[in-house]
Amino acid sequence: MADGEQSIGQVKAIVLLYDDNSKKWMPSGGVQGFSLVHLYENVNGSYRIVGHHCQTRQVVINFSIPKGLNYHEATPTFHQWRFKQLVYGLNFGSEEDAAVFSAAVKGALCTL
Numbered sequence: 517m518a519d520g521e522q523s524i525g526q527v528k529a530i531v532l533l534y535d536d537n538s539k540k541w542m543p544s545g546g547v548q549g550f551s552l553v554h555l556y557e558n559v560n561g562s563y564r565i566v567g568h569h570c571q572t573r574q575v576v577i578n579f580s581i582p583k584g585l586n587y588h589e590a591t592p593t594f595h596q597w598r599f600k601q602l603v604y605g606l607n608f609g610s611e612e613d614a615a616v617f618s619a620a621v622k623g624a625l626c627t628l
């Protein structure tokens with residue numbers, strides 16, 4: 517978390533990237549498993565989705581939310597979005613976590 521940022525939501529989710537060649541969802545950072553995914557709000561009004569893998573502590577996602585992002589809820593526990601040739605997927609541990617995170621992202625999007 518950079519200075520001037522605060523977490524306005526955190527959930528556990530598996531962070532995935534879609535591999536167009538193999539047509540498969542691959543774990544971001546190459547290691548299967550859950551990450552702690554935060555939605556950070558910056559004092560400058562911007563938002564980032566940042567996730568750290570629970571075992572490796574790697575940063576597996578560091579995504580600045582652009583105005584007008586199409587955040588797609590494919591299923592109650594799998595949400596996804598496209599940005600610059602990348603497709604991100606969040607596979608949540610529960611429908612509750614998914615709903616909490618989705619509400620936070622949609623709340624952020626409506627301020628952009």
Ligand SMILES: CC(=O)N[C@@H](Cc1ccccc1Cl)C(=O)N1CCC[C@]12C=C[C@@H]1CC[C@@H](C(=O)N3CC[C@@H]4C=C[C@H]5[C@H](C)C[C@@H](C(=O)O)N5C(=O)[C@H]43)N1C2=O
Nearest residue numbers: 532534541586587588590591594596597598603604605607
């Ligand atoms: C117009 C457009 O871009 N549309 C995108 C979706 C989108 C819409 C609007 C805005 C943005 C985006 Cl991104 C699209 O359709 N895309 C983006 C790339 C891939 C895909 C294309 C085809 C396949 C077909 C099926 C589905 C898929 O991938 N789904 C379904 C749910 C299901 C849930 C969980 C995961 C699980 C973790 C592993 C695996 C499993 O279940 O084994 N799996 C899945 O199979 C997961 N696809 C897609 O999402």
